[in-house]
Amino acid sequence: MTRNARFIDERITLKYGTGGGAMRALIEQIFAKGLGDLGEGNIGLAAMDDGAAIRLGDRYLVITTDSHVVQPIVFPGGDIGKLAVAGTVNDLAMMGATDPLALTCAAIVEDGFSREMLKSIWESIRASCEEAGTTIVTGDTKVMGHGELDGLVLNTTGVGITDRIVTDAGLEPGDQILVTGTMGDHGLAIMATRNELALETELVSDVAPINAMVRRALEAGGDGIIALKDPTRGGLSSALHEMAEKSGVGIVIDEPSIPLRDEVRAVGELLGIDPLVSANEGKAVFGVRPESAAGVLDAIRSHPLGRNAAIVGECVAERPGFVVLDTGFGSRLLSEAEGELLPRIC
Amino acid sequence: MCLGVPGKVVDVDRDRNTATVDFWGVKKEVRLEVCDAPVAPGDYILNHVGFAIRRIPPEEAVETLALYDELLRLADDQ
Amino acid sequence: MRPNDALQQLKFRDPVRARALRDALERLVWRADHAPVSVMHVCGSHEQAIAKFGLRAAFPRDLQVIMGPGCPVCVTDVPEVDEAVALAKQGVRIASYGDMLRVPGTSQSLADAKADGAQVDVVYSVTQAVDLARDTDEELVFFASGFETTAVATAAVLLDDPPDNFSVLSAHKYIPPVMEIVAEMPETKIEGFLAAGHAATITGSAVFEKFVERHGLPVVVAGFEPLDVLAGLVRLLELINAGEAKVENAYPRCVTREGNAHAQELLWRVFRPTGGRWRGIAHVPNGNLRLRDEFAHYDTRKRFTIDASALWSYAPPKLVQQCQCGDIMAGIASPSDCALFGNECTPDTPVGACMVSAEGTCKIWHQYGGHPDLSSMKRGVA
Known part of the structure; x- marks a missing residue:
């Protein structure tokens, strides 16, 4: 069975940044080689999880880092500042650390960048930190020559303490797959702003810190919650593929039950892009034991950021590592995005 | 070979020969030079690469569905 | 899909009707006196619809729905991609539809050329390519892919006197001729065709009538929603079982017998059909669309000497x-x-x-x- 074929190119191209099989191969073949092994009971680079976990006595120190490059820097529903905070806070929450201790923030600024713009981005960083119940304790600033980067790049790192680590593996046949809300909002909202497409829509990014919602779900579901993954780059498809691959299970998804906004469906139809490979920045995918599924779903729906949550599928023994989509008309293997999302005509 | 998406005409700009079309809540300007008939607000068009290539008479949509039901009835009889 | 959509878009994705049509298909295939029954569709968007809605898993096992050469991406031949890549590497700025970006030429795709620093813009419409040309005074070449449905948009733009730095590298194709090729393949097992609804919106269903007379194979023009595809196949199987060679229009909301006469007039005023190789098939007489002489001024092949041979330094793959x-x-x-x-x-x-x-x-x-x-x-x- 050929699955994510190992990618051996001499040069790193755009497809290595989409969150799919190519990126995972790159990490395995280069980045994790001889690094990241923290020994028994710890989680390092090789696990390719949303973050790392270091045992401290009977608790864990969780660390995660993320770089943010988004064009445009300000978009409907948020900006690069909100994205930088939410991205790292959510990755910590995906490991079970829902009370971030602190964040760092390193900025690389293009020569000539507007001071007013920087102030407003830091205003939204402050607001997002407050919403997530954390703050920025250290950072770094670099300025590069004009034209050497696209305005601004932000890297954030987060640390948190947790008693229990939730990985993105460990699923078994029968476990239920749950998404905390509508899929594809961020990726297609960004795509719709590209002026030359001249689309007029109220579609906004879903970018938001979801640690409080995840905390509520963990309190309700406890050990019944087996796996957590935020479906950012590569969308729901890449998140599900990683969960299926790491747990060695197949996943069958009931497509009609996946919550989608009308505008996301419309922009997807117009541009020929599947919302299931479009990024989300304020959502999570839960893998839950059958008996805990209902309780976890209610807990998530009780939170404003989780009101559209739904159970969308389950794990099966057949075709480990594959994700099958039951479309209501038939079924197909869900594929991962190849390279950046591009509008299609055919 | 051609991604065609139906939408509802909301407004027509005669001198620019374009129409504003609503696709399930997303509005987009579409060019009319290639359309097979004049369009007015309320009409449906088929959009391909930003051009309206067909005015879709609403009753045609109903007729196609009736065609499918007819097919089913015939298939059941055989 | 908002349920109150007057076009009842939802109706064309109604799973109950779909299951009923699929059962009808099962009975028709079972009643055919041989197995498998092989039919062909010649359209990438049909294949996208079949894949997207997972219809392939729902088709009866003894029904082979084969994807013919109908997707402009996969039939655009290596030399055409090489011309675009060669120009990009000569420093000329290229605008292209997203579908063509990753299609490999002899040695590189446009995406590879972009990774080497070439200027390649992905556009949603040819209108955008013209806007890009207006915003710059350097040359802007539009790599024009797609079938007659897309070629009509390129024709409309060229008739709207675009700026002088804009030119078209045409890789447009025309479907009807390739159906002849496939029908005449010596041991082909194809017993009927599902024709593409959106190309037929332009050409009309009449364009297939001569083909049906010549080859005695039924053709059904179909749309791209799950019900459209299933109903088209049910109708095709009925014609095959009854041994009737006819052209049927199962997509009346978009397709008429004469098609969009106005669009056809624009198309043939700007383009002329000419022979050319389609990737993986053969030489298809009248299958390529190239600019007429009156539009030489906007023809990239006349404006530039395109040195694609540099790409052939690696021997064209055996x-x-x-x-x-x-x-x-x-x-x-x-x-x-x-x-x-x-x-x-x-x-x-x-x-x-x-x-x-x-x-x-x-x-x-x-x-x-x-x-x-x-x-x-x-x-x-x-």
Whole structure:
């Protein structure tokens, strides 16, 4: 069975940044080689999880880092500042650390960048930190020559303490797959702003810190919650593929039950892009034991950021590592995005 | 070979020969030079690469569905 | 889909009707006096619809719905891609539809050229390419791919006197001639065609009447919603079982017998049909659309000397000769019969048309690890 074929190119191209099989191969073949092994009971680079976990006595120190490059820097529903905070806070929450201790923030600024713009981005960083119940304790600033980067790049790192680590593996046949809300909002909202497409829509990014919602779900579901993954780059498809691959299970998804906004469906139809490979920045995918599924779903729906949550599928023994989509008309293997999302005509 | 998406005409700009079309809540300007008939607000068009290539008479949509039901009835009889 | 959509878009995705049509298809295939029954569709968007709604897993096992050469991405031949890549590497700025970005030429795709620093812009419409040309005084070449439906948009733009720094590298194609080729393939098993609804919106269904008379094979013009595809196949099987060679229009909301006369007039005023090689098939007489002489001023091939030979310094891959896409498209071979399949020819290093196209037969077989069969993957409790 050929699955994510190992990618051996001499040069790193755009497809290595989409969150799919190519990126995972790159990490395995280069980045994790001889690094990241923290020994028994710890989680390092090789696990390719949303973050790392270091045992401290009977608790864990969780660390995660993320770089943010988004064009445009300000978009409907948020900006690069909100994205930088939410991205790292959510990755910590995906490991079970829902009370971030602190964040760092390193900025690389293009020569000539507007001071007013920087102030407003830091205003939204402050607001997002407050919403997530954390703050920025250290950072770094670099300025590069004009034209050497696209305005601004932000890297954030987060640390948190947790008693229990939730990985993105460990699923078994029968476990239920749950998404905390509508899929594809961020990726297609960004795509719709590209002026030359001249689309007029109220579609906004879903970018938001979801640690409080995840905390509520963990309190309700406890050990019944087996796996957590935020479906950012590569969308729901890449998140599900990683969960299926790491747990060695197949996943069958009931497509009609996946919550989608009308505008996301419309922009997807117009541009020929599947919302299931479009990024989300304020959502999570839960893998839950059958008996805990209902309780976890209610807990998530009780939170404003989780009101559209739904159970969308389950794990099966057949075709480990594959994700099958039951479309209501038939079924197909869900594929991962190849390279950046591009509008299609055919 | 051609991604065609139906939408509802909301407004027509005669001198620019374009129409504003609503696709399930997303509005987009579409060019009319290639359309097979004049369009007015309320009409449906088929959009391909930003051009309206067909005015879709609403009753045609109903007729196609009736065609499918007819097919089913015939298939059941055989 | 908002339920109150007057066009009842939802109705064309109604699973209950779909299951009923699928059962009808099962009965018709069972009643055919032979198995498998092989039909062909010649359209990438049909394949996208079949794949997107998972219809392939719902088709009766003895019904082979074969993807013919209908997707502009996979039939655009290597020399055409090489021309665009060569220009990009000569420093000329190229605008192209997203579909063509990753299609490999002899040695590189436009995406590879972009990674080398070439200026390549992806556009949603030819109108955008003209806007890009207006915003700059350097040359802007539009790599124009797609069939007659898309070529009409290029024609409309060229008749709207675009700026002088704008030119068109036409890789447009015309469908009807290639159906002749496939129908005349010696041992083809194809018994009927599903014709593309949106191309027929332009050309009209009449364009297939001569074909049906000549080859005695039924043609049904179909749309792209699940019900459209299933109803089109039901109608096609009925014609096959009854031995009737006819053209039927199962997409009346968009297709008429004469088609969009105004669009046809624009198309043939700007383009002329000429022979050309389609990737993985053969020479298709009148299959390519090139600019007429009156539009030489906007013809990239007249404006630039395109040096694609630099790309051929790596000998054109001998692999292409071993590629069986032509037979696969004629329904007389399947991907596993091809020595290159899964070896030299993979989704990342595609050789023939059926592996290049996102939904080509070989691409699907490679992804599914063999004949795409998911019947075993049933969910327990919903």
